[in-house]
Amino acid sequence: MTKDTTLLLNSGNIMPVFGLGTWQLTKDTAETIAYAISLGHPLIDTSSDYGTQPGIGNGLRKSGVPRDKVYIVTKxxxxxxxxxxxxxxxxxxxIDYVDLTLIHRPPPxxxxxxxxxxxxxxxxxGLTKDIGVSNYSIDLIDKLIANSGDIPAVNQIEWSPFGHSDEMLKYCNAKxxxxxxxxxxTRTKRLDDKTLKELAEKYGVTSAQILLRWNLQMGTVPIPKANQKRHLDENINVFDFELESKDMEKLSNLNEEYSSLGSLPYVEPPHLASNIFR
Ligand SMILES: NC(=O)c1ccc[n+]([C@@H]2O[C@H](COP(=O)([O-])OP(=O)(O)OC[C@H]3O[C@@H](n4cnc5c(N)ncnc54)[C@H](OP(=O)(O)O)[C@@H]3O)[C@@H](O)[C@H]2O)c1
Incomplete structure (x- = not known):
């Protein structure tokens, strides 16, 4: 796997395995985006309510990289x-099209x-190449499919070794x-975890890189947000080591349905959490 590796979506289109989040990336957005693209970040995630869309467009143009070489997700x-x-x-x-548009969260x-x-x-x-959802439970995705016959390409959810769901993973893989x-x-909140630190030492990387690599090897697409150049450099540098399967298991076993936002919307009834996730 490299930063240019792609996943085949159920629509037949492809999507990069790794991206950059931009919530609160409102300081020097265009410069940060241009720098991230120059490092090879293949996907940028944004939303109508992040305030970063104009800066992302400017950053894309500033980078000089053709539009079709960067995958843009919005909501x-x-x-x-x-x-x-x-x-x-x-x-x-x-820009003329986005690659993916998501429903940010289910309505009440x-x-x-x-x-x-x-x-x-x-x-x-042709305004968006693919469509998907975010913060959706299995039940809500099933309802959407039953009503339209159209399966979302993506479900964007909070996902880390500390908070994930086998049931959701199996369901998404099947569909x-x-x-x-x-x-x-985890918005940095769990970077000091003991197991993470031990694994970081074992592989000669950082706790953040262990978290990103866990996602990549799970087949899930991490979209870490980073404003600082050293973080952008570090986060894209996760393609030259591989976690052993026993370490993947150790990480997955850290699951406690942890959420840096309060609750996992695909585990908790979504309407209870609808005001907190961004
Ligand atoms: N669909 C939704 O409802 C939803 C909800 C939440 C987030 N998102 C998307 O997912 C993206 C990522 O999630 P997030 O922003 O909540 O949290 P996150 O990516 O887990 O954490 C971002 C924080 O980690 C820091 N950081 C980045 N790389 C680091 C590294 N290598 N070492 C140490 N710290 C590092 C960043 O610092 P600096 O910025 O200072 O570099 C920032 O404070 C968002 O930006 C957004 O695009 C979507």
């Missing part, structure tokens, strides 16, 4: 007209059937839905 909010919001996202980013009622229908229209018109792992570094 619509549960209160949006998803079709209009997709158009507005393109205007903010100042239902599974977001109207949002989904509008995203299907946006995809048919060929890719899990994008947000807050893969």
């Amino acid at each position: 619509v909010e549960e209160t949006d007209d998803a079709y209009q919001r997709t158009k507005a996202n393109l205007e903010e980013l100042d 009622q239902g599974a977001g059937e109207t949002l989904w229908k509008d995203l299907i229209r946006a995809r048919e018109e 060929r839905i890719v899990i994008q792992a947000y807050s893969p570094l």
Whole structure:
């Protein structure tokens, strides 16, 4: 696996195995994005409510890398007209299409059937190549599929050794839905964990790199956010070591359904957590 490795989506399109998150990356966004792209970050994650879309568009142009060499993910909010919001996202980013648009979180009622229908229209018109969901439980994905016959390409959820779900992984693998792992570094809160530190020492890397590598070897796509250059350098440098299967297991066994946001929305009823995840 290299930073240029891709995964085949259930739509037939491909998606990079690794990306950059941009929530709160509002300081020097364009410079940071251009630098991240120059290092080879193949995917950028954003959302209509992050305030980073104009900076990402500028960073992309500043980098000089062709549009089709960087995979752009954005989102619509549960209160949006998803079709209009997709158009507005393109205007903010100042690009012709995005690669993937996600429903940011399920609405308080239902599974977001109207949002989904509008995203299907946006995809048919080429505004977004793929569509998916975020913070969805198995039950809600099933409802969306039953209503539309259209399977999301991705479910973006909080995912780390400290908080993950075998049931969700099995379900997504069976439906060929890719899990994008947000807050893969636990927002730094668990970087001092003893097991992580032991493994970091064993492999001669950092705790953050162990967390990212665990995701890559799980087949889930980590999208760590980093503003600092040294973090960007470190995070992309995870393709030259491999965790032994016993260490993968040790890491997976750290699971305590931990969430840096309070609760895992795909484990807890989503409406209880709908105000906290970004
Ligand atoms: N769909 C959703 O509801 C949802 C929810 C949350 C997040 N997300 C997406 O997922 C992305 C990532 O999640 P996140 O921002 O919540 O948390 P995260 O990526 O787990 O953690 C980000 C924090 O880790 C630090 N960091 C980065 N690399 C590091 C390294 N190598 N060593 C030590 N610290 C490091 C960053 O510092 P610096 O910035 O100072 O470098 C920042 O403080 C978001 O930016 C967003 O794109 C989506």
